[in-house]
Amino acid sequence: MDISEKLKILSGAAKYDVSCSSSGSNRKGSFGDSSVSGICHSWSEDGRCISLLKILFTNSCMYDCAYCHNRVSNDVPRASFSVEEVVNLTINFYKRNYIEGLFLSSGIIGSPNHTMELLYLVVKKLRIEYGFGGYIHLKAIPGADIGLIKSAAKYADRMSVNIELPSEASLKLLAPQKKKEDILAPLTSLGEEYSLNLEEKSRFKKDSFIPAGQSTQMIVGASPESDYQILNLSENMYKKMHLKRVYYSAYIPINEDKRLPEHVNPPLLREHRLYQADWLLRFYGFSVSEILNDSSPFLEKEYDPKVSWALRNLDFFPIDINRSDYEMLLRVPGIGIRSALKIVQYRRQFPLNFENLKKMGVALKRAKYFITCSGKLMGSIPAQTELMRLLSEKKHKQLQLF
Numbered sequence: 001m002d003i004s005e006k007l008k009i010l011s012g013a014a015k016y017d018v019s020c021s022s023s024g025s026n027r028k029g030s031f032g033d034s035s036v037s038g039i040c041h042s043w044s045e046d047g048r049c050i051s052l053l054k055i056l057f058t059n060s061c062m063y064d065c066a067y068c069h070n071r072v073s074n075d076v077p078r079a080s081f082s083v084e085e086v087v088n089l090t091i092n093f094y095k096r097n098y099i100e101g102l103f104l105s106s107g108i109i110g111s112p113n114h115t116m117e118l119l120y121l122v123v124k125k126l127r128i129e130y131g132f133g134g135y136i137h138l139k140a141i142p143g144a145d146i147g148l149i150k151s152a153a154k155y156a157d158r159m160s161v162n163i164e165l166p167s168e169a170s171l172k173l174l175a176p177q178k179k180k181e182d183i184l185a186p187l188t189s190l191g192e193e194y195s196l197n198l199e200e201k202s203r204f205k206k207d208s209f210i211p212a213g214q215s216t217q218m219i220v221g222a223s224p225e226s227d228y229q230i231l232n233l234s235e236n237m238y239k240k241m242h243l244k245r246v247y248y249s250a251y252i253p254i255n256e257d258k259r260l261p262e263h264v265n266p267p268l269l270r271e272h273r274l275y276q277a278d279w280l281l282r283f284y285g286f287s288v289s290e291i292l293n294d295s296s297p298f299l300e301k302e303y304d305p306k307v308s309w310a311l312r313n314l315d316f317f318p319i320d321i322n323r324s325d326y327e328m329l330l331r332v333p334g335i336g337i338r339s340a341l342k343i344v345q346y347r348r349q350f351p352l353n354f355e356n357l358k359k360m361g362v363a364l365k366r367a368k369y370f371i372t373c374s375g376k377l378m379g380s381i382p383a384q385t386e387l388m389r390l391l392s393e394k395k396h397k398q399l400q401l402f
């Protein structure tokens with residue numbers, strides 16, 4: 001099989017991993033083709049958008065995960081690269097300015113250790129023999145030796161291990177060859193090393209260990225777990241394993257399998273709401289218990305999670321823009337991180353009014369119900385009275401307020 005045929009199969013097989021945002025794109029133009037060439041986009045440690053060659057080393061996987069296109073029981077075209085082929089492709093694409101880095105994952109071939117060894121050889125060769133300085137996002141293979149995973153991680157900018165399913169029971173049912181501890185062990189170990197390195201690198205001028213951190217992916221909707229369970233798991237991983245990102249992937253039915261839900265549309269709105277809630281955990285100071293609980297375990301479809309929280313906590317509002325602390329400003333629907341920072345900065349010089357807020361980018365259409373400027377509401381009707389009136393109308397028709 002020639003290299004372009006392999007590239008077509010192994011970049012197509014990699015598209016179900018959503019850790020690169022343009023995964024699965026099939027955009028075509030008068031020149032360039034993101035799906036066939038296997039190029040996707042991601043973000044580096046410093047927030048730059050970078051293009052990556054996104055491929056599997058092999059899709060000849062010996063496992064049989066119910067939800068996966070590449071599982072052993074599927075009759076799909078199979079291919080495997082050699083170490084040299086991946087290295088040459090990366091270097092050639094890099095030299096031609098097609099890519100700024102590599103995203104390398106793999107099906108399990110031979111054994112987890114054998115597969116991880118192949119990935120390790122690729123990244124080592126790229127860094128040591130070729131002096132490749134581009135970005136590398138490498139998948140750790142669950143079940144592989146932790147020492148081997150850490151050795152490979154030394155050459156990567158980002159590592160990830162896909163947790164895939166939000167509970168051990170679902171993992172046993174849908175991916176019986178994977179064990180929870182084989183997934184959590186590398187996440188924990190890499191997280192510990194990452195956090196230790198953060199402390200030591202400035203003091204001892206050490207090289208960064210996985211400078212872009214580690215991430216994972218969870219499939220949403222292939223198994224019965226609630227948003228509450230999913231977000232609790234994410235919160236734990238952010239706190240205990242120092243993860244940079246959890247990616248949520250709406251379940252796309254690919255395989256016929258009686259263990260999987262029947263006739264489902266990919267739950268894209270649910271995926272979107274989970275990303276919004278995840279954002280609140282990482283940047284807005286929320287905890288999962290403020291967003292969901294046992295009696296309300298799913299995120300609302302109608303509102304984003306920040307609006308839902310505000311509507312359930314009207315006692316906190318309205319807050320005054322010129323007096324409230326930064327943490328509370330962040331909780332106002334319509335005020336983002338940038339606007340909250342600007343508010344704190346500018347109000348030191350003069351008291352802010354609604355016109356100032358509009359210029360700063362505050363979405364007043366939402367925020368006006370929850371704020372005052374030096375004691376004044378926006379408009380003539382008291383904000384909460386208006387809000388309660390509109391909320392009561394929601395019983396009859398979906399609220400258009402937000």
Ligand code: SF4
Pocket residue numbers: 061062063064065068069070071072106107108175
């Ligand atoms: S291990 Fe499971 S999810 Fe990964 S490629 Fe193999 S079958 Fe697919």
